[in-house]
Amino acid sequence: MADYKDIIASCKDQKGGIIEAFHALQQEFNYIPREALTEAARVFGISEAQAYGVATFYSYLSVEKRGKYIIRMCESAPCHVAGADELLKAIEKELSIKVGETTSDGKFTLELTECVGQCQATPVITINSEPLFNVTAEVLPQVLSAYK
Numbered sequence: 826m827a828d829y830k831d832i833i834a835s836c837k838d839q840k841g842g843i844i845e846a847f848h849a850l851q852q853e854f855n856y857i858p859r860e861a862l863t864e865a866a867r868v869f870g871i872s873e874a875q876a877y878g879v880a881t882f883y884s885y886l887s888v889e890k891r892g893k894y895i896i897r898m899c900e901s902a903p904c905h906v907a908g909a910d911e912l913l914k915a916i917e918k919e920l921s922i923k924v925g926e927t928t929s930d931g932k933f934t935l936e937l938t939e940c941v942g943q944c945q946a947t948p949v950i951t952i953n954s955e956p957l958f959n960v961t962a963e964v965l966p967q968v969l970s971a972y973k
């Protein structure tokens with residue numbers, strides 16, 4: 826895993842560097858760690874409050890700790906009809922977390938998403954943006970075991 830200081834330093838001279846840095850940090854860690862916010866503020870010569878303001882302005886950036894794997898359950902109508910609610914309950918039970926939470930080992934975060942354009946194989950979940958098709962409560966443990 827790359828060091829957050831190296832990531833920030835590599836964006837120092839770019840136009841809009843702090844946004845680029847936050848993007849890269851999010852890509853690496855799935856969120857922007859607190860110490861990285863502090864470092865970004867120092868490197869880009871702004872206050873920590875300003876850095877926090879930038880990081881929280883964009884909905885695709887997160888300053889909350891998130892897991893290594895982000896599971897997103899599609900909640901749009903076709904997946905809903907195909908049993909998304911039951912699957913969501915099964916995921917919550919399997920991982921002992923609710924939507925928006927991260928497992929205590931830092932492995933999984935559970936979120937919701939709108940349609941990801943794969944309605945031919947509902948219900949659909951994504952894990953780190955990779956879509957998985959026709960996921961049912963029965964096959965869920967097997968699906969997740971590949972990431973444990």
Ligand code: FES
Pocket residue numbers: 899900901902903904905939940941942943944947949
């Ligand atoms: S509704 Fe779930 S992928 Fe389209």
